[in-house]
Amino acid sequence: MPKPVRAVQILMxxxxxxxxxxxxxxxxxxxxxxxxxxxxxxxxxxxxVGLVLALRVPTGGKALRRGIIVLEAFxxxxxxxxxxxxDPRGVANLVLPVVILVxxxxxxxxxxxxxxxxxxxxxxx
Numbered sequence: 001m002p003k004p005v006r007a008v009q010i011l012m013x014x015x016x017x018x019x020x021x022x023x024x025x026x027x028x029x030x031x032x033x034x035x036x037x038x039x040x041x042x043x044x045x046x047x048x049v050g051l052v053l054a055l056r057v058p059t060g061g062k063a064l065r066r067g068i069i070v071l072e073a074f075x076x077x078x079x080x081x082x083x084x085x086x087d088p089r090g091v092a093n094l095v096l097p098v099v100i101l102v103x104x105x106x107x108x109x110x111x112x113x114x115x116x117x118x119x120x121x122x123x124x125x
Contacts, residue, residue, distance in 0.1 A: 001058055002108035008068070011100050012054035015075070019047025046074060065113035068104060072097040 001009075023044040030036045050071055056064050075097040082090030103109060 002112050004103040004106045004109045005057060005112045008100055008103045008109065009054050009057040011096055011103075012050050012057070012068070015096050015100075016047045016051040016054060019050065020044060023047070046071065060112050060115065062113060062115075065104065065109075069101065072101050072104075076101075 023040050026043060027036055027040050049067075053064065053068050053071060057068075076094060079090045079093035079097070082093060084090075104113075
């Protein structure tokens with residue numbers, strides 16, 4: 001797996017972990033109620049999608065690359081919405097999705113995702 005692709009995978013794991021930890025902190029701070037669980041389900045959904053996509057990065061494929069692009073564009077829109085609400089965390093929330101997209105558009109990453117990569121014999125995907 002090329003270095004930019006490996007970096008994309010690691011950063012996606014990091015974003016998923018941050019999302020999961022943020023959701024857990026939300027539940028701890030507001031308490032576990034039906035409304036809080038509903039809100040937490042929506043908060044954790046992009047993290048779960050990111051985790052699934054990150055696990056599939058070694059296999060490559062055009063659809064996977066498009067899925068990552070859509071997910072990172074969603075994260076960028078969320079960060080821009082936070083900036084629009086004058087939330088200073090919005091600027092920090094832009095960093096990882098932009099870095100992931102930049103790495104995803106590098107030539108080695110494009111080649112990796114152009115077709116299906118060879119699958120290791122011990123891989124689950």
